[in-house]
Amino acid sequence: MATKIGNVDIPGVTVLAPLAGVTDHAFRTLCREQGASMAVTEMVSARGLAEGSERSSEYLDFDEHEHPISVQVFGSEPEILADGAQVIAERKPDMIDLNCGCPVKKIVTRNAGAALLKDPPLLGRIISAMVQAVDVPVTLKIRSGWEDADEAVRVAQVAEDAGASAIAVHGRTREAKFTGQANWDIIARVKQATSIPVIGNGDVRNPELAKEMMDVTGCDLVMVGRWAIGNPWIFKGIETFVATGEKVPDPVLSDKIEMAVRHLHLSVAAKGPRKGVFEMRRPLAAYIKGIPGAAQYRQALMTEDDADGVERLLYVILEEQTQSVEVMG
Numbered sequence: 001m002a003t004k005i006g007n008v009d010i011p012g013v014t015v016l017a018p019l020a021g022v023t024d025h026a027f028r029t030l031c032r033e034q035g036a037s038m039a040v041t042e043m044v045s046a047r048g049l050a051e052g053s054e055r056s057s058e059y060l061d062f063d064e065h066e067h068p069i070s071v072q073v074f075g076s077e078p079e080i081l082a083d084g085a086q087v088i089a090e091r092k093p094d095m096i097d098l099n100c101g102c103p104v105k106k107i108v109t110r111n112a113g114a115a116l117l118k119d120p121p122l123l124g125r126i127i128s129a130m131v132q133a134v135d136v137p138v139t140l141k142i143r144s145g146w147e148d149a150d151e152a153v154r155v156a157q158v159a160e161d162a163g164a165s166a167i168a169v170h171g172r173t174r175e176a177k178f179t180g181q182a183n184w185d186i187i188a189r190v191k192q193a194t195s196i197p198v199i200g201n202g203d204v205r206n207p208e209l210a211k212e213m214m215d216v217t218g219c220d221l222v223m224v225g226r227w228a229i230g231n232p233w234i235f236k237g238i239e240t241f242v243a244t245g246e247k248v249p250d251p252v253l254s255d256k257i258e259m260a261v262r263h264l265h266l267s268v269a270a271k272g273p274r275k276g277v278f279e280m281r282r283p284l285a286a287y288i289k290g291i292p293g294a295a296q297y298r299q300a301l302m303t304e305d306d307a308d309g310v311e312r313l314l315y316v317i318l319e320e321q322t323q324s325v326e327v328m329g
């Protein structure tokens with residue numbers, strides 16, 4: 001089942017998607033422990049790195065246990081991306097990924113992210129410059145197009161010719177942002193049109209959908225983003241289901257609370273008590289999603305800014321939920 005990206009062995013089929021504000025060291029650690037075969041960092045500015053910004057370089061912090069890891073970079077100028085890639089390569093990641101999918105205005109008005117889909121020759125020059133600048137494989141992550149899904153095939157071919165080692169395809173156009181359903185057909189078309197590994201992405205919510213995406217598109221790896229937030233177990237579920245057809249039991253509330261507490265500790269250890277707690281708000285809401293009274297619990301968690309307080313609240317939630325099940329039982 002293993003796929004090779006350049007010279008790097010990916011042991012299974014799952015990849016944690018780059019998610020700005022989410023796939024930090026703490027979350028990547030948990031997803032790797034729960035079976036993700038590889039993780040991608042949050043995107044980092046090539047210009048920031050090339051100019052020596054300390055804030056940008058914080059995105060490059062990862063541990064030995066995180067290999068294989070890919071660092072994602074964004075930008076629009078070949079020389080600056082080559083310089084940025086060199087700074088990243090000094091930290092010895094396994095590969096470097098070029099962001100060609102970010103739909104956010106601030107990024108596309110600077111000709112970066114999904115704007116690169118409109119200019120395949122420029123994208124080719126960027127990939128070439130990065131490939132020449134570093135020894136690790138260079139990959140890219142695209143959307144299906146700017147407005148039109150056909151753009152992906154041309155972009156993928158240009159990128160392969162320029163030396164890209166793999167391509168991740170999110171089956172939505174820039175225009176669609178996150179609306180509607182991901183178009184998996186474009187993933188299949190990119191797979192047919194290229195000979196580098198293709199990573200399928202978009203709306204993989206569970207192991208069955210991961211297997212279906214692989215069967216329907218022929219993609220080599222499956223990338224999971226939003227559906228991993230508050231649910232790092234999804235990776236073990238997919239790896240097991242794709243390899244054996246067996247379903248791993250879903251986590252119960254005590255598993256979720258313990259994971260949330262561990263996530264909190266890792267976040268605070270990496271970012272300090274203030275930022276570490278603040279940046280847990282989105283994941284905490286995801287861990288308790290769907291339980292009775294989730295809205296009130298979320299409200300309480302969002303207004304607590306002390307790590308011990310958050311931990312206490314999490315255990316109160318567990319206790320209250322366990323008692324209410326006992327009463328009902």
Ligand SMILES: Cc1cc2nc3c(=O)[nH]c(=O)nc-3n(C[C@H](O)[C@H](O)[C@H](O)COP(=O)(O)O)c2cc1C
Pocket residue numbers: 017018019020021022042043072099100101102141170201202203204223224225226227
């Ligand atoms: C909060 C958030 C942040 C994201 N940040 C990035 C990013 O930094 N780089 C990138 O290539 N894609 C980014 N994406 C897109 C995801 O990587 C992925 O392509 C998208 O969510 C579709 O996959 P999913 O359906 O599994 O979530 C982001 C998506 C979300 C929801």
